[in-house]
Amino acid sequence: MSSFVSFNQRVIEEFRACGGKVGGPFEGAELLLLTTTGARSGTSHTVPLGFLREGGSPLVVASAGGADRDPDWYRNLLVRPLVRVETGSEEYEAVAVPAVGDRREELFARVVREEPGYGEYQERTARVIPVVVLQRTHEVDVAEGGIAGKLLAVHGWLRAELELIRRESAAYGGAASVGMQLRQHCLAFCHSLEFHHRSEDGGLFPYLEQQEPGLSEFFRRIEGEHRVIARLQEELVRALDAPGEDLSGRVQRMSRELEAHLDREEAQLLPVLRALGGSEG
Incomplete structure (x- = not known):
């Protein structure tokens, strides 16, 4: 677990230092950083995730590599849905909304068409892998400081x-x-x-x-x-x-x-x- 955390931290540091670009196994991939608030701890946690776009909003998949347990970041956003998104070019707040029912099936099918590996992850587990849309929140223009x-x-x-x-x-x-x-x-x-x-x-x-x-x-x-x-x-x-x-x-x-x-x-x-x-x- 400590090695996984260290690897993620290196990716996060490289992402922020290079405007959203990283090398190694993620070279050429489109990544974002998702910061959630711990459901029990109340502390911030940041993870690098691959994403697709859905109607202008990022879409992320809580695959956990096909594990039988939802990843921590997903469990966090079910309790604290307001998250922070970094794409390399911008940073903003979003409300994380898991897709359900037919909408989830539709989006997951699209994910698998574009990234077949997610279909393999689903085959490894009886858990229905969640698909989450990150809906950008309102930006309020205020004329004074x-x-x-x-x-x-x-x-x-x-x-x-x-x-x-x-x-x-x-x-x-x-x-x-x-x-x-x-x-x-x-x-x-x-x-x-x-x-x-x-x-x-x-x-x-x-x-x-x-x-x-x-x-x-x-x-x-x-x-x-x-x-x-x-x-x-x-x-x-x-x-x-x-x-x-x-x-x-x-x-x-x-x-x-x-x-x-x-x-x-x-x-x-x-x-x-x-x-x-x-x-x-």
């Missing part, structure tokens, strides 16, 4: 992802099973929202309160709203695996609470952040 610009960028990402989830959940209605795309985007949204609020409560708000003590009451109110939204988030995640749950209704309630919260936060904080300029404390 500093902390104000960073806040607007995060809020813009959350709003765009929530709009996608609203559309997906409305399409499913009260269906007993949740589509994989909806599930993965819900999890990516919830984990990002949790991280954003934790960063505000533990970093941004204490810093701003030192600069503007008159905002203390506002921050206590916002922290209370964070707790309410956290409960809605937990209910939403539980509903993903609970047949018969009104997922669309839970998404709509989250939308109302979060949109109002983001509007209040921006109305109060953006003037303060702009007055502070580019300073980050």
Whole structure:
């Protein structure tokens, strides 16, 4: 195992040093680097993977060389779907969505036509080898810099992802099973929202309160709203695996609470952040 990790690390270093090009057994192959977050550890893990393209999105295969166990990176993205993709020419965030049912069969057949070795891997194992589409997330253009610009960028990402989830959940209605795309985007949204609020409560708000003590009451109110939204988030995640749950209704309630919260936060904080300029404390 240690030799395999060392080999992967050498490939990763060469990939980054040479703009996505590597030699040895991968010479001439099209590779990407996929960074996932450990399902239990919460730490980042990067692996080099071959890929194909599907409608402009990279498509990767969790073959593990035909082993009977899914690779770690695949198990990670089932729990933490928001991943980082490096292609050599660019780096961006994506939501990892495994294909299911007929769609998986269609994509895997195409993979095998282009790379027959994957068919041999499937023959070695009773495990259905997953095929994963890496859907690039929204890129939010913000005209200003500093902390104000960073806040607007995060809020813009959350709003765009929530709009996608609203559309997906409305399409499913009260269906007993949740589509994989909806599930993965819900999890990516919830984990990002949790991280954003934790960063505000533990970093941004204490810093701003030192600069503007008159905002203390506002921050206590916002922290209370964070707790309410956290409960809605937990209910939403539980509903993903609970047949018969009104997922669309839970998404709509989250939308109302979060949109109002983001509007209040921006109305109060953006003037303060702009007055502070580019300073980050």
